[in-house]
Structure formats: C-alpha cells, structure tokens
Amino acid sequence: MKILAIESSCDETAFALVEDGSRVIVNLVKSQVLKHQVWGGVIPEMASRYHLEAIGEILEEFKTLASEKLGHDFSFKNDVDAIAVTQGPGLIGSLLVGVNAAKSLAYIHDKKIITVNHLHGHIAANYLYEDSEEKPDIEVPFLCLLVSGGHTQILKVDSNTEYSLIGTTVDDAAGEAFDKVARLLDLPYPGGPHLDKLAQTATKQLPADFQFQVPQTPDLDFSFSGLKTAALRMKQKSAANWQNYRAEIAENFQNCIAKYLVQKMRAAVEQTGYKTLTIAGGVAANSAIRSSLLEEFSANGEKLFFPKLKYCTDNAAMIAAAAYHLESSDDLSFEVFSRV
Numbered sequence: 354m355k356i357l358a359i360e361s362s363c364d365e366t367a368f369a370l371v372e373d374g375s376r377v378i379v380n381l382v383k384s385q386v387l388k389h390q391v392w393g394g395v396i397p398e399m400a401s402r403y404h405l406e407a408i409g410e411i412l413e414e415f416k417t418l419a420s421e422k423l424g425h426d427f428s429f430k431n432d433v434d435a436i437a438v439t440q441g442p443g444l445i446g447s448l449l450v451g452v453n454a455a456k457s458l459a460y461i462h463d464k465k466i467i468t469v470n471h472l473h474g475h476i477a478a479n480y481l482y483e484d485s486e487e488k489p490d491i492e493v494p495f496l497c498l499l500v501s502g503g504h505t506q507i508l509k510v511d512s513n514t515e516y517s518l519i520g521t522t523v524d525d526a527a528g529e530a531f532d533k534v535a536r537l538l539d540l541p542y543p544g545g546p547h548l549d550k551l552a553q554t555a556t557k558q559l560p561a562d563f564q565f566q567v568p569q570t571p572d573l574d575f576s577f578s579g580l581k582t583a584a585l586r587m588k589q590k591s592a593a594n595w596q597n598y599r600a601e602i603a604e605n606f607q608n609c610i611a612k613y614l615v616q617k618m619r620a621a622v623e624q625t626g627y628k629t630l631t632i633a634g635g636v637a638a639n640s641a642i643r644s645s646l647l648e649e650f651s652a653n654g655e656k657l658f659f660p661k662l663k664y665c666t667d668n669a670a671m672i673a674a675a676a677y678h679l680e681s682s683d684d685l686s687f688e689v690f691s692r693v
C-alpha cells in the first residue's frame with residue numbers, strides 16, 4: 354500500500370511517498386528556515402504565506418522525483434492508495450495549506466484521506482528506511498521519548514494507534530530550551546543544531562559557576578525553563594566569560610539535558626518494565642542525547658531505537674508511516690487543530 358503524505362504544520366513544506374508504512378520512495382522536504390532566520394523564530398503569518406506560495410511547485414517536484422524513483426511516470430491513479438496529511442498540532446495557517454492541498458488532491462483523484470497527529474508521525478519516524486538502508490527491527494510495545502520544538506513527552510506506545518502519556522514538561526519543551534540558550538550564544542535560529550555543532554568544538558575546562566545543574570522534577574515530568582534562566586544569569590554575571598567559553602557552555606548545556614533525559618527514561622523503564630525504547634522529534638537529532646541514551650540503554654536486554662537523522666526533524670514520510678496504521682475516510686470536512 355502506497356501513501357502520499359503532506360506535512361506543513363510549522364516551517365517545512367513536505368511531500369512523501371511511502372510503501373507499507375516504512376519503505377520510503379520519496380521524502381521531499383522544503384524548509385523555510387532561512388526566511389525566518391532574520392527574525393530569530395517562525396513568524397506564523399509568514400510561514401503560511403510561504404507554504405501557499407511553495408506548495409504547487411513542491412508538488413511538481415514531488416511528481417518528478419516519484420517518477421524517477423518508480424521508474425515510470427508517476428500517476429495518482431496507479432501509484433497512490435491513500436492521501437495522508439498532518440491535521441495538528443501546529444500553526445493553524447500552515448496546517449490549512451497542507452490540509453487543503455490534501456483535500457483537493459483526494460477529491461480530484463478520488464482517493465481516501467487519512468488525518469494524522471503530527472506527534473504520532475514523529476514516533477512512526479522510527480519505522481522508516483530507504484532501499485539502501487536496513488529496515489528497523491522495532492516492534493510495539495515500546496516507550497517513546499518525544500523531544501521536539503513544541504513537546505517533551507514520554508509515551509507508552511502499546512500498539513500503532515494506542516499512546517499513553519506518562520510524562521510531560523510543565524513549562525518549555527526541550528527544543529525551546531535549546532533554541533533559547535542558542536540565542537544567548539548568538540547562534541542563528543533554529544539554535545539546536547548550531548548549538549550541537551558548537552559543543553563539539555569545546556576544548557577548555559568550564560568554570561564551575563558556568564555549569565548547568567540537572568533540573569529536579571517529580572515523577573516523569575520535565576521542566577526546562579530553569580535552564581534557560583540559569584543561562585541568562587550566567588551571561589549577565591560575566592559577559593566576558595560567557596564569550597570565552599561559548600563552546601564549553603554549549604557542551605555542558607547539552608550534556609546536562611542528555612543526563613536529565615537519561616534519568617527520566619531510566620525512571621520510565623523502572624515504572625513500566627518496558628525494555629524497548631525509542632526517541633523521536635527534532636531534538637532526537639542531538640549528538641550528545643543520542644550517545645548518552647545509547648550508552649545507557651544497550652545492555653540487559655534493553656534496546657534503544659532512533660529515527661535516521663533526516664527523519665527526526667519535520668518531514669512527510671513520518672506522516673505516511675503513522676497513517677498506514679489508521680483508518681482512511683471519504684470525509685473531507687475535517688478541520689485542523691493547533692494544540693493537543
């Protein structure tokens with residue numbers, strides 16, 4: 354079964370064609386990030402306008418790529434069994450562009466439509482592979498640590514349609530903390546990947562009063578706003594030291610977040626007895642987080658999976674992967690939603 358999926362919930366316009374919920378035929382992602390960079394964050398009204406301007410051209414590019422990959426001229430009639438689209442959560446104006454494109458295509462080509470929760474898409478990114486890659490050997494049930502720009506959650510995934518939330522952030526998301534601290538380090542938006550790179554150039558010993566403390570939060574809940582405030586205080590206290598130790602601060606900050614996430618996932622494993630773990634969302638691309646989790650969860654029958662880097666941040670292939678397990682429908686009257 355081949356699903357064409359569209360994702361437009363934030364600042365990426367993406368189309369994908371995925372077979373049987375895991376084999377990626379086309380994964381086309383167009384980012385607006387350079388356009389938002391001058392403002393230091395995504396401006397929602399501009400994001401929806403960019404989606405609208407770009408979506409027709411991206412669809413054409415998708416068809417060309419699909420024809421190349423399939424070895425024949427792509428046709429909706431023969432190459433698409435259903436159309437999937439991100440319904441929410443996300444920016445309303447941005448979501449509307451993708452959803453209206455999906456509805457129009459479903460109507461014109463007489464296809465069924467599948468609406469997908471963006472967060473479930475991030476989780477399903479763990480199933481994706483291309484022909485040149487190994488198929489991930491992952492099965493439900495598992496625990497998922499979902500760390501993105503808008504969410505930080507621990508979920509029990511008991512089937513491909515059953516998710517129970519067992520931990521969440523009480524304030525900022527992990528990605529927001531990365532972006533805000535990156536901004537204090539004068540890095541461009543979105544800060545996470547830039548901070549990750551800067552951290553890898555650290556060489557010096559960081560003074561103790563520039564070191565971050567792992568937040569103390571009960572149960573499986575998270576809080577990231579204290580780290581952001583700590584960073585601001587450090588910078589205010591000594592701007593010279595802050596400049597001198599930028600790479601070391603970045604390294605210490607991401608190691609602190611990695612340690613925090615490892616602690617909470619260890620507690621989640623103890624609480625649930627689950628031994629298979631996954632990580633998903635843009636922050637799952639972070640090198641320190643990946644290596645710390647891998648180190649912690651690769652013995653005693655415990656196994657950690659993560660999506661390939663290109664499927665961690667927003668894309669449409671993950672939406673097709675989640676859609677594969679859901680019911681399709683002829684109903685084109687559904688709305689978008691901004692929050693869960």
Ligand code: KG4
Binds near residue numbers: 500501503528
């Ligand atoms: O999942 P995503 O692409 O979009 C949302 O659904 O939010 O996540 C975007 C977030 C941003 O905060 C970005 O800075 C962060 O993921 N991110 C990273 C890295 N790559 C992306 N954070 C830390 N390290 C990275 N390598």
Ligand code: ZN
Binds near residue numbers: 475501502634667
């Ligand atoms: Zn996302």
